[in-house]
Amino acid sequence: MSAIKVYIPGDSAAVSVGADDVALEISRLARASNLEIEIIRNGTRGALWLEPLVEVQVGADRIGYGPVQVADIAGLFQTQFLTGGAHPLSIGKVSELPWLAGQDRITFKRVGIVDPLSISDYQALGGWVGLQRALTMSGEQIVAEVTESGLRGRGGAGFPAGIKWKTVLETQDETKYICCNADEGDSGTYADRILIEGDPFTLIEGMAIAAIAVGAQQGFVYIRSEYPAAVAKLSAAILLAREFGVLGKSVLGSTYAFDIKIRVGGGSYVCGEETAMLESIEGKRGVVRSKPPLPAIAGLFGKPTVINNVLTLASVPAVLADGATSYKSRGVGRSLGTQIFQLAGNVKQGGIVETGFGISLGELITSYGGGSLSGKPIKAVQIGGPLGAYFAPKNFDLAMDYESLLTAGGMLGHGGIVIFDTSVDLAVQAKFAMEFCAIESCGKCTPCRLGSTRGAETIQKIIDGEEFEPNKRLLLDLCEVMTDGSLCAMGGLTPMPVMSAMINFPEDFENRAEVMK
Amino acid sequence: MTHSSWSLGAAMAVLEPLRAEPGPVLMALQAIQREFGFVPDEAVALIATTFNVSRADVHGVLTFYHDLRTTPALENEIKICVAEACQAVGSRVLEKALKATYKEEVCDAFCFGNCALGPAVMVNGKLIGRATLAKVAEEIK
Numbered sequence A: 001m002s003a004i005k006v007y008i009p010g011d012s013a014a015v016s017v018g019a020d021d022v023a024l025e026i027s028r029l030a031r032a033s034n035l036e037i038e039i040i041r042n043g044t045r046g047a048l049w050l051e052p053l054v055e056v057q058v059g060a061d062r063i064g065y066g067p068v069q070v071a072d073i074a075g076l077f078q079t080q081f082l083t084g085g086a087h088p089l090s091i092g093k094v095s096e097l098p099w100l101a102g103q104d105r106i107t108f109k110r111v112g113i114v115d116p117l118s119i120s121d122y123q124a125l126g127g128w129v130g131l132q133r134a135l136t137m138s139g140e141q142i143v144a145e146v147t148e149s150g151l152r153g154r155g156g157a158g159f160p161a162g163i164k165w166k167t168v169l170e171t172q173d174e175t176k177y178i179c180c181n182a183d184e185g186d187s188g189t190y191a192d193r194i195l196i197e198g199d200p201f202t203l204i205e206g207m208a209i210a211a212i213a214v215g216a217q218q219g220f221v222y223i224r225s226e227y228p229a230a231v232a233k234l235s236a237a238i239l240l241a242r243e244f245g246v247l248g249k250s251v252l253g254s255t256y257a258f259d260i261k262i263r264v265g266g267g268s269y270v271c272g273e274e275t276a277m278l279e280s281i282e283g284k285r286g287v288v289r290s291k292p293p294l295p296a297i298a299g300l301f302g303k304p305t306v307i308n309n310v311l312t313l314a315s316v317p318a319v320l321a322d323g324a325t326s327y328k329s330r331g332v333g334r335s336l337g338t339q340i341f342q343l344a345g346n347v348k349q350g351g352i353v354e355t356g357f358g359i360s361l362g363e364l365i366t367s368y369g370g371g372s373l374s375g376k377p378i379k380a381v382q383i384g385g386p387l388g389a390y391f392a393p394k395n396f397d398l399a400m401d402y403e404s405l406l407t408a409g410g411m412l413g414h415g416g417i418v419i420f421d422t423s424v425d426l427a428v429q430a431k432f433a434m435e436f437c438a439i440e441s442c443g444k445c446t447p448c449r450l451g452s453t454r455g456a457e458t459i460q461k462i463i464d465g466e467e468f469e470p471n472k473r474l475l476l477d478l479c480e481v482m483t484d485g486s487l488c489a490m491g492g493l494t495p496m497p498v499m500s501a502m503i504n505f506p507e508d509f510e511n512r513a514e515v516m517k
Numbered sequence B: 001m002t003h004s005s006w007s008l009g010a011a012m013a014v015l016e017p018l019r020a021e022p023g024p025v026l027m028a029l030q031a032i033q034r035e036f037g038f039v040p041d042e043a044v045a046l047i048a049t050t051f052n053v054s055r056a057d058v059h060g061v062l063t064f065y066h067d068l069r070t071t072p073a074l075e076n077e078i079k080i081c082v083a084e085a086c087q088a089v090g091s092r093v094l095e096k097a098l099k100a101t102y103k104e105e106v107c108d109a110f111c112f113g114n115c116a117l118g119p120a121v122m123v124n125g126k127l128i129g130r131a132t133l134a135k136v137a138e139e140i141k
């Protein structure tokens, strides 16, 4: 009999709650009982509340157990989990878990299923098909397909990917670059990390397609230093892709050359802003550049540069493989395709939910999230990272797409949804938004650099119950100056969490002196 | 994380492979910090001459990035995430407790991408999810 395949995620999130120890103990007990097993360290399926989620291959199915702690393992062996035996931690066939089965996994279709560094796994699930098709097309045709798919930037601004690529394609230069933004600084977001750790070849394939489309030879991936495991996985994947012939002098035997280098960040949030990122890749201070010129015309080292988020680039292989029509059959209005939502904070069932745009906020939080972790009622959710708006449960019917969120005074950002229970104080959150801006500002504009500090002080006065009306007026003025007078969205959008907190949770700001009495 | 003490030879060896890289200053500072645990004054001058940039430029980069430090690393490095998703599950309370116990070995961080399993703490490079004082204690040297 061949070895039984046991999948234990090697993803950082799973490891942070004990997956390495679980793998060691399972392999120890298997050896002790002379059972032949093969442990595969897959990525996470994204159902993070089930981590460590151990899966056993039984026939054509994978039977899951989770969350498994070391203390559970002897019991799992007793109940014959290696043949799919019943156990209180069993979730049955993983693919039939309603939480996963209800999703529409396009970008994340291989994540959690494959061995992240196995090229044969990658190919078995459709890997390189998009790239092979791209190699039969002209740059213009590839760009047209991406434009037609409706794919928009997943990093925050939601700019149509195809239009950006078109500018780079049409800008004449011998040297062009593809820069992947893997800075993922937004609190409540982790999809870039999980994709890179769980299916790095998809990102490599997406970057190669972008390179062929616009005529670039060199790619850079800018990964934040907080993600050491992602850096390691992607480095290993790049070496394998070179060996396999996807990267290097000839992409899959074609006349195109393309290779990728990794650059690691320095612990600075603003370096996620695309021009600050370019400065940082050039080894300089991460100070935001003025536009124009657009990076698409004069970007990295002054050359035409495609800058896209990890999820944008990782969606491209599916767009090319299955065609624009298939991709844009998902979603609503001008928000086409799937969005990778990330449930975070005080949530019972946190994780990755990939589904067509337009799902309601309430469905994400209640059906997928299962409510708060603490069991207390949910009071607030922040959508779109530290620059995103705070909403209340009364907004749960909000449709999750770019336009609906904008209309509601928010933004989708990178798709993170942070959930807070009734213990949260929105005035404290508003103050944190200002403090964060003060810490992370690149320093170029006064409203952002100094306004944020003034803002935090003013909110502190409100928290302390000092005269409300004049401080509120001062804060509103400051927010207006920051919105209008900042070069980038760091200073320009910090007012969004502040204002939305005041509008949606006025009770946390008004009459604090009375409340404190 | 064991670091060597400063030596010009070791520093030059660390920088040598970066000569071929475009825009090497940040990478150079990171490499120096990996080797020595921090960026000593001597390294700033060495990076400036090695890559033909001004000392002011190197210094500018050094002071911009939160990761880079100019004083020797402490025995333990405990980074607690105090960004929103971890705040929502009590990271501020844990932060206070950690700082009371481990003092200046504790510093704030903003997100480790483990926001569904917070509070997140990184101890000497190891990420801990659903962190507690007890879980952190197990990783302390």
Ligand SMILES: Cc1cc2nc3c(=O)[nH]c(=O)nc-3n(C[C@H](O)[C@H](O)[C@H](O)COP(=O)(O)O)c2cc1C
Pocket (backbone or CB within 6 Å): A152, A153, A154, A155, A156, A157, A158, A159, A181, A182, A183, A184, A185, A186, A269, A270, A271, A272, A273, A274, A275, A307, A308, A309, A310, A312, A313, A488, A489, A490
């Ligand atoms: C302060 C700030 C931080 C940002 N951080 C990120 C980030 O971490 N990752 C990202 O992809 N985009 C980030 N962005 C957005 C980028 O500037 C840019 O729009 C994006 O990388 C473009 O890729 P996309 O079109 O594929 O989304 C940030 C923007 C600002 C203003």
Ligand code: SF4
Pocket (backbone or CB within 6 Å): A270, A288, A440, A441, A442, A443, A444, A445, A446, A448, A449, A486, A487, A488, A489, A490, A491, A492
């Ligand atoms: S808004 Fe802030 S972060 Fe953006 S360029 Fe101005 S000072 Fe820098």
Ligand code: FES
Pocket (backbone or CB within 6 Å): A187, A188, A189, B081, B082, B083, B084, B085, B086, B110, B111, B112, B113, B114, B115, B118, B120
């Ligand atoms: S907010 Fe703490 S890990 Fe992301």
